[in-house]
Amino acid sequence: MTTPIRHLLKTPLYDWHVAHGGRMVDFAGWAMPVQYASIIEEHNATRSAVGMTDISHMGRLRFEGPGAAVFLAELLTRRVADMALGQIRYSLVTNDQGGILDDVLVGYYHNEMGQPFYVLVVNASNRAMIVRWIHEHLSPERANRPREEIVFSDVSDLWAMFAIQGPRAKDLLQPFVDEDLESMKYYRGALVHIFHPAARRQGGIISRTGYTGEDGFELSLGAGIACGVWEALMEAGKSVGAVPTGLGARDTLRLEAGMPLYGHEISEQIDPFRAGLGSACYLTGYNFPGRDALLALEKQPQQLVRVGLEMLGRRVPRQGCGILKDGRSAGEVTSGSFSPTLKKPIAMGYVPPELAAPETKVEIDVRGTHEPARVVPLPFYSRKKTKK
Template identity: 35%
Template sequence: MDNLKVTPLRGEYEKNGGKIVEFAGYELPTQFKGILHEHETVRERAGLFDVSHMGEVLVKGKDAEKFVNYLLTNDVKTLKNGDVIYSFMCYPNGGVVDDLLAYKFSEDYYYLVVNASNKEKDFKWMLDNKGNFEITIEDISDSVAQLALQGPKAQEVLQKLTQLNLSEIGFFQFKDDIDICNKKVLISRTGYTGEDGFEIYAKPEDVVVLWREILKAGENEGVEPIGLGARDTLRFEATLPLYGNEMDETITPLEMGFGFFVKLNKENFIGKNVLIKQKENGVTRKLVGYELIDRGIGRHGYIVIKDNEEIGHVTTGYMSPTLNKTIGFALIDAKYAALGTEIFIKVRNKELKAMVVNKKFYSKKTQK
């Protein structure tokens, strides 16, 4: 794994038994004690993730809000200071550049959090579309480390380390300049697991202390470090998409069934005209959930068949640790997307029977 980047927590992985893999150009832990165990830890207690590989971009200036609203499909003008919004960033053809979170400090100050594998591409896309907007765009990814504490015990554990009443941070809100273990951090409440939890943005030189102190504070509550493997199974059960699986430059948010995050009635944004036409004409393919009836697992890229014809492909597939069912997402011809439709997943040389089901597989126990 030569020439790969590392986060400030690289040394902590091995201390906790982490198995290291390459991901998005980084050395990151795929698991510590095992994916199933870590999945259950987050669902039942709380788990700590190193997500320092994510990208962070500052947009500042007189036209910051106008620019961000032009860039994104969602409407950031609905935000108050201290709010966070989830959105897609699209190409003119409606395909997805990336999905991201936008943090509003003020009308002239936004903080965008993008996927690790896309951060260079995303930053270039922002610069290429700056136009005449009066703004500055700064990639600060290398000066930010990020932890995510996720699970029903997350607030109880983190509350031990800060004077801030964490109940004051609502879902998709944040507070900046907060003291944790004598370190100044930004804390938000969004999450990528389907559970309640917090993101902690800190200086790289502070994050090792924070990692250790959170694990120590959560020892009696069963808090443990969590790797990429469980991160993927958790997000999948909670119907949270992954770039490169459920979305890419060829798949639109409407085909994914995420039209809620596309505000076609707001002022112009990149991809709007194509998405309006797609909404009016109806999508020709849809992202669906499926449950395998036959024994086996459909993986990303496996072909979906109906009446001996290829109708799409699997985007994500797993044996769900929480539901104990073999389920997945598939992007298929829209005419076969009705709930209860029988389809087949081609696994090696076999066609395994499956049924289209609601893709909202899991709802979190803790609502905020």
């Protein structure tokens, strides 16, 4: 049973998507455009110019107060207290067994008054569960201890968020903001003024982050000004070849970039080491949930590892397809699609370590037929880095 679109949550851009041919689908309870015209064209525009995606469905959680840094350090697998102003880190939230509850970005900013705050960007599908998890770990005593107070707010519905990705993203965005984007480093962000009448003198947060493997930015701004600013960006984007991109292209872009997606490569049943995300775990600092379990897991040999797979034929493997070696079951595909850049089907999946070396030949069970594939290094695609 699919939920009728009219019963789904809507971002501030919903009407814009519908008016511009967006094919609306149910994504984690949100009505989101999977594509406007062609996924391949939207994908290629992001690699060659700019793709603009509405990602307002992402959960945005804000933490303020003197206790925020330590609270987050005791919640996340990465360190938080040592972050520089404007720094962003990729982190995991793990359960007591070390299983992955979510993968998140944590950013550290100062507001207009110079007061510090943190923003946690969580997956739409996990937002309600993570908010519950946070409340469970916010002990009532903490709020009463001086210098440990925390103000936690779920601002997801108050803020819209756009991903503006591709080699021309900087050129498109620079005239809109008062931050020098050229000098902004990867995984850094800043509060900015938005120079456009549609922004009604409101600001936003811009960060050099993304989920496409391209250079690019993500912009958070008030829901009330979102549509006006989006339209202004679209208008300005015509000169650099910007196109709106749906979740279909977002998925093929992140797959080529070898980035994990919650519910595919990562889940509560998968620990960070298996997922190849050990570097997102800092185990000698704060005692976050799952830390002790991860200390034990770290020493154990891996039973499965995440690999990239390239098909020799043209049939496309999808999540759940079995991976076989010499006819025997060896693993499972977690994501698969046609790669618009490589022009062949690709996949990610888990296999035993002895099958993880690049060029290892395997077969993938695509709807009953065993199709030949080979293991390839991740990512499938990396952009040519420009000199800084």
